[in-house]
Amino acid sequence: MVAEPTFIQSQHFKNFWEKGNGKQLLDWAEYRVDVEKFKKYAHLYYEVDDLGDEVVKETYLKLPYHEASSLIEKYSRSKISGDDNVPESVKKLFLQMQETPAWFNEDLANIGARFCMRSGTNALIILRDFTLMGGYDFAYLNKPLIFTGALKKGAVKRLKDTLEFWVNVTRENALKTNSEAYQLIVRTRLMHSYARVKIKEKTENWDYKNWGEPINSWDMIATYTGFSLVFMQGLKKLGVKISEQEELGVFHLWKYIGYLLGIPPEFLPENKRQAVEHLYLWSSTQNKGDEDSIHLAKALLDENLENTIYKYPFQRKLLLNLHQSMNWFLIDKEINERLSIPKVSVSAIFPKIVVQTNKISQKIFDLNNPEKYQKLVELGNKQQMQVLRDYIKHTPKDFHY
Template sequence: MDQRIKTFWEKGNGNQLIIWSGAIINTDNPDYYQTMKAEYDVLGDRAAKEFFADKNFQQAYSYLQQLSQTAITKDDVLPESIKELMLQMQEVPLWLDKSLIAAGSDLSMRSGTNALICLRDYSLMGGYDYAYLNKALVYTGALKKGAAKRITDTLDFWTQVTRSNALEINHDGYQYAFRTRMIHSFSRIMIKEKHPAWDKETWGEPINFADMVATSIGFSLIFLHGLHQLGLTISEKEELGVFHLWKYIGYLLGIPLAYLPNNKKEATEIFYRWTASQAAADEDSVMLAKALENESLVSNIFQKAYQKNFLNYLHTSFVWFLVDKETCERLQISKIRMPYFFPRFRKMRNVLYQKVVSGSDKNYQRSVYLGNLIQVKISKEYLKAGNG
């Protein structure tokens, strides 16, 4: 294990995750990552080749958008790989617990802007510390497209798949999962065909199952830990609901069920084994982190310089509050004055607010309703600003 990542587990956020989750960390199964990094969504790739055969990207994307809105049967006339993929995604697994899905969706929504802070300033920023995970972003041109686009795309995807009933067959979240699965496959095929410099021995297959599980853990374990750090009280059902929600999303994206965690203990143990084979931040990591840090300055969400600068300061404050000091230093996050003032104020406000509204189902549902409104509004503002 890279010494810097070892420090993460001994003194940084990793140590917090172990204490919080009750995980039992060991180095058993040393081939865990070696096996998973060589595995990827073969079925998705076969279908993507059919979608993008003899079509330009826009034509192919329009076709898969149309199909994502359609329930098909085994008798439909479609290329076999596309039919197999869609029938697999339409098959609702027996393990699916809709009450847990609802609980996970409710927490995602009621956490409001806290959720967006955790996703941007903890999950996304913290993920840049893992050099190998970032390579697919670099080879698909994420640096050139800019952080604003990645924020917009990620926020749009997250708000769609975490809404109430969003993952019902052909509903909006399901459609987003379907299209994202095909974009993953298209990107993987493109990298393998056009970039002979891809270091398969070190990094594994592009967008492999190990890295997809790590990304899912960013949306579940790291997300929940961020909310915990910001003072949100989360029920056991809500917590399990978030993991169940992302387990189903992972299933729709083609990840084998056995690789997906059910709770924070399992997720922390999986995350540890994954990080054991990662290298800590390199030059690409620092460039991606710097682009994300400065996203507020180049985004079109606000027009006035003082608004952009203040939002930039706020996000940098939350990065320093949520991400451990050593990781921030590796990623070369800018040092600012009074970095913990606004995060601590938000945490105090969250704690007080929950004391006022606790114990009432009506207040809980109102929090879900209002959180959904603000999250969707912010997502639409990013799309409207032309960042997508």
């Protein structure tokens, strides 16, 4: 099968790229995409992390769970060698992940990491209310979540896992072999493979023609473009300034994370033009939000009321209203309506406060002053780590590889 730009003439596609956030991305990148380039990436819709899948088949599907888990955990924490007596796929996976590619520039990745940290709680707002919520409008991208029963498990744990992953992989010097971030990447890579193998094993009605392979390489690139391109777009909306070097650093950081997750690195974007091209062409394979999208959006909103970080119901209701106001400030009106996100009466007030606060803080912490910049990095890191601690404390501890 070959992917097709099925929705390139659809109204929802045109509205996004000609009037909405897509147009802002094209303008920011100062780029107009050549549709003929679709053929260059189309094969990725039917390609997956075969090595990760083989590891799952040789460990979690053959061994008792605790044995498979111990084996993977052992080599996540300590280096594997070519002489180790383990399944060949396990050896290949860890030898690949342990090898730092020649193109990786640690200094540039650290510039991206420091930017992620200095964006503080702004980053967490964008990840939740713009990247994650806005992504639910890509109907086919979300099908693996539906088929693996993510809705039944609720959004609290899913948010905790995403937050834990993002915070750990975006710290300075975090991606060393066998580090905590590296271990989380191994878990995430094999979680994707396990979900894919199980979907293919148990699901008779997976629509390969329209949805591609479950958790395919192009969907993965689009997801991590959300962590780089769309993430920075959202921060710009909140008044956060981004230097050209920070911008390139964020892309480089996520290119390396994507490589560790088994995505072909030659297709991972290195700058905003490449990222916009990927997102534009990939989104032409995606239908607009459907009933599953609405359910996912509702689960994310309901998480505000279900999470026990705040003790009192009125606090949780206020938090829900704040997140809804951000949804309406950041995401296109048409998409908010399609996802059935209620509009709150004072929707513009909270975003305006955030934007103004960012403008003031960037004057106080002069971004061109290395010492003040570092203070902003430390402050942002402290904020993010506190939110993560709160989520870990208030989330059931039932994580499995």
